[in-house]
Amino acid sequence: MAEFHEISPNASATEKLVNWVDNRFPMTKLFKEHMSEYYAPKNFNFWYIFGSLSLLVLVIQIVTGIFLTMNYKPDAALAFGSVEYIMRDVPWGWLIRYMHSTGASAFFIVVYLHMFRGLMYGSYRKPRELIWIFGCAIFLALMAEAFMGYLLPWGQMSYWGAQVIVNLFSAIPFIGPDLALLIRGDYVVGDATLNRFFSFHVIAVPLVLLGLVVAHIIALHEVGSNNPDGVEIKATRGADGRPLDGIPFHPYYSVHDVFGVGIFLFVFSAIVFFAPELGGYFLEYNNFIPADPLKTPLHIAPVWYFTPFYSMLRAVTSEMMYVLIACVLLGAGLGVVKFKMPTIFKAAIVGFAVVVVAMMLAIDAKFWGVVAMGGGVVILFFLPWLDFSPVKSIRYRPSWHKYLYAVFVLDFLVLGYLGMLPPSAIGGRVSQLGTLFYFGFFLLMPWWSRLGEPKPVPSRVTFVAH
Amino acid sequence: MSETLADSGQIDSSKRTWLIATSCAGAVGTAAVAVPFVSTFQPSERAKAAGAAVEADISALKPGEKMTVEWRGKPVWIVRRTPEQLAALKSLDGQLADPKSERNPAALTPEYARNEARSIKPEIFVTVGICTHLGCSPSDKFQTGAQPSLPDDWQGGFFCPCHGSTFDMAGRVYKNKPAPDNLEVPPHMYLSDAKILIGEDKKA
Numbered sequence: 167m168a169e170f171h172e173i174s175p176n177a178s179a180t181e182k183l184v185n186w187v188d189n190r191f192p193m194t195k196l197f198k199e200h201m202s203e204y205y206a207p208k209n210f211n212f213w214y215i216f217g218s219l220s221l222l223v224l225v226i227q228i229v230t231g232i233f234l235t236m237n238y239k240p241d242a243a244l245a246f247g248s249v250e251y252i253m254r255d256v257p258w259g260w261l262i263r264y265m266h267s268t269g270a271s272a273f274f275i276v277v278y279l280h281m282f283r284g285l286m287y288g289s290y291r292k293p294r295e296l297i298w299i300f301g302c303a304i305f306l307a308l309m310a311e312a313f314m315g316y317l318l319p320w321g322q323m324s325y326w327g328a329q330v331i332v333n334l335f336s337a338i339p340f341i342g343p344d345l346a347l348l349i350r351g352d353y354v355v356g357d358a359t360l361n362r363f364f365s366f367h368v369i370a371v372p373l374v375l376l377g378l379v380v381a382h383i384i385a386l387h388e389v390g391s392n393n394p395d396g397v398e399i400k401a402t403r404g405a406d407g408r409p410l411d412g413i414p415f416h417p418y419y420s421v422h423d424v425f426g427v428g429i430f431l432f433v434f435s436a437i438v439f440f441a442p443e444l445g446g447y448f449l450e451y452n453n454f455i456p457a458d459p460l461k462t463p464l465h466i467a468p469v470w471y472f473t474p475f476y477s478m479l480r481a482v483t484s485e486m487m488y489v490l491i492a493c494v495l496l497g498a499g500l501g502v503v504k505f506k507m508p509t510i511f512k513a514a515i516v517g518f519a520v521v522v523v524a525m526m527l528a529i530d531a532k533f534w535g536v537v538a539m540g541g542g543v544v545i546l547f548f549l550p551w552l553d554f555s556p557v558k559s560i561r562y563r564p565s566w567h568k569y570l571y572a573v574f575v576l577d578f579l580v581l582g583y584l585g586m587l588p589p590s591a592i593g594g595r596v597s598q599l600g601t602l603f604y605f606g607f608f609l610l611m612p613w614w615s616r617l618g619e620p621k622p623v624p625s626r627v628t629f630v631a632h
Numbered sequence: 633m634s635e636t637l638a639d640s641g642q643i644d645s646s647k648r649t650w651l652i653a654t655s656c657a658g659a660v661g662t663a664a665v666a667v668p669f670v671s672t673f674q675p676s677e678r679a680k681a682a683g684a685a686v687e688a689d690i691s692a693l694k695p696g697e698k699m700t701v702e703w704r705g706k707p708v709w710i711v712r713r714t715p716e717q718l719a720a721l722k723s724l725d726g727q728l729a730d731p732k733s734e735r736n737p738a739a740l741t742p743e744y745a746r747n748e749a750r751s752i753k754p755e756i757f758v759t760v761g762i763c764t765h766l767g768c769s770p771s772d773k774f775q776t777g778a779q780p781s782l783p784d785d786w787q788g789g790f791f792c793p794c795h796g797s798t799f800d801m802a803g804r805v806y807k808n809k810p811a812p813d814n815l816e817v818p819p820h821m822y823l824s825d826a827k828i829l830i831g832e833d834k835k836a
């Protein structure tokens with residue numbers, strides 16, 4: 167608790183007002199801690215814009231969402247019409263709606279790039295594990311938010327997309343069918359489902375999202391930002407105790423980010439005004455047809471940002487199960503043979519593997535498809551404890567790591583592309599390979615991340631003044 | 633100022649017991665309050681009541697045609713199969729995951745439909761048009777022979793556009809497809825030659 171601070175009677179009115187507030191609320195203190203005296207590494211490159219941009223998109227989504235809610239009707243009989251009403255009859259309603267729909271895709275673009283930045287520069291590693299975990303939770307909440315929002319226009323893709331995803335839950339043994347019923351509130355996706363998804367989309371999930379974003383930033387400002395060199399700037403301080411390689415976030419990065427925001431808004435506006443559907447990727451054509459519970463569109467696929475995980479779901483067939491069982495047995499076998507540990511642990515590994523294989527044989531491939539899809543997201547949470555590389559940043563890792571990361575990105579894009587296509591024999595095989603690679607990348611990381619000779623890491627960040 | 637209990641390092645164990653007891657009572661109360669909130673997620677009485685049986689008139693249905701009626705919000709298909717389609721069913725057993733409808737028969741196949749054609753009258757096939765994988769409605773692929781997404785020796789049936797499951801003309805799922813089960817045959821009965829009641833059978 168700060169002492170009550172008296173100010174000179176000759177101070178200006180502004181200073182007096184600031185002093186009055188500061189005695190009652192830590193305004194200046196918060197501004198200093200998070201802006202003017204928050205020292206960020208001076209060697210940020212363009213990859214560091216996406217955190218600020220995702221905050222910007224969050225604000226766009228909340229503001230446009232509030233205005234859409236004023237004209238939208240969460241009723242199965244009225245929803246589709248009310249969205250068309252917003253598009254045609256509400257003055258400028260089309261702009262607000264297109265900003266919201268484009269914002270949804272933009273959100274995922276900036277978040278995916280933001281996550282990839284973290285992956286490249288080891289931003290998830292000690293002491294930033296919690297930042298990463300909060301971030302993964304934000305990603306998960308964002309997926310829930312996008313999924314539930316997508317039902318609201320009540321078009322064919324809304325309806326059948328929700329039908330498929332809710333039915334995923336019914337694949338869980340024993341409790342699944344009742345759980346799916348509890349989510350839908352009816353025996354098929356219907357008015358009850360629409361109404362509750364609306365409630366979740368406009369209030370419940372956004373509240374969680376905001377809380378997580380605050381936690382993400384508090385954790386970041388506690389430990390400080392990582393940087394492309396993966397060097398801790400706090401380790402080298404000047405005489406005044408400030409990191410030598412740090413610059414105050416405000417004004418340096420606040421101005422820098424405004425520039426990034428400008429470029430982002432160029433692209434964002436171009437899409438909103440000239441290609442809001444973006445060739446069916448941002449708004450799917452079938453969603454301009456009202457929901458028909460009796461007829462599934464000939465080709466249904468989720469919106470692009472879900473398709474990599476959707477491919478993993480489709481990849482798990484009963485044939486694929488044998489490959490997965492072989493992987494489990496191989497993993498357990500290697501664990502027992504390769505590592506030195508007490509017999510009791512080895513017995514536990516073998517026992518666990520036997521139980522898993524028994525479950526894999528007993529439960530439908532459909533359930534394991536759901537597990538793969540969920541696992542694809544959940545595995546990200548564990549990244550800080552999978553990476554054993556002696557250096558953080560990709561810059562100082564063995565060169566072949568870069569190729570491995572490139573293949574990983576390519577794999578993710580291919581899975582995403584295949585998830586948009588109708589099922590095919592070749593596509594199925596490729597997505598099975600892709601799924602194995604995706605999980606192999608993470609699960610084998612404790613092994614491959616130790617391999618090779620890392621390059622020497624400098625003690626200070628590399629920075630060329632411009 | 634007198635020394636507080638916390639400063640003295642002593643523990644007032646009777647106060648601690650009461651703190652634990654009241655905290656537990658509070659937790660139980662909170663859990664109990666969660667019950668009505670979670671219960672509102674269940675289908676409402678109105679949703680439960682909307683499951684009445686529906687009648688379908690099949691007199692205009694020609695061989696090789698399908699009609700759809702809505703029952704409990706789901707599409708129910710009625711197909712009048714051609715003799716060729718019926719004949720093809722027998723040859724397919726080896727390619728099907730559950731040709732004899734032995735999996736989960738209580739939920740999927742009523743007793744009167746546990747036969748090769750999965751129907752009461754061989755030519756009339758009644759089924760819920762919802763894929764047993766993730767609830768999409770498969771599309772008709774009655775034409776035989778090679779076509780996109782289907783095997784070259786396709787004998788006619790249904791194809792789910794979502795994840796590529798295929799079903800034969802009796803709604804039986806092919807092997808190695810994401811759908812685990814055959815299409816559901818709903819309880820149904822003939823009121824006359826031309827009228828089917830869907831949602832009720834003689835047992836009920």
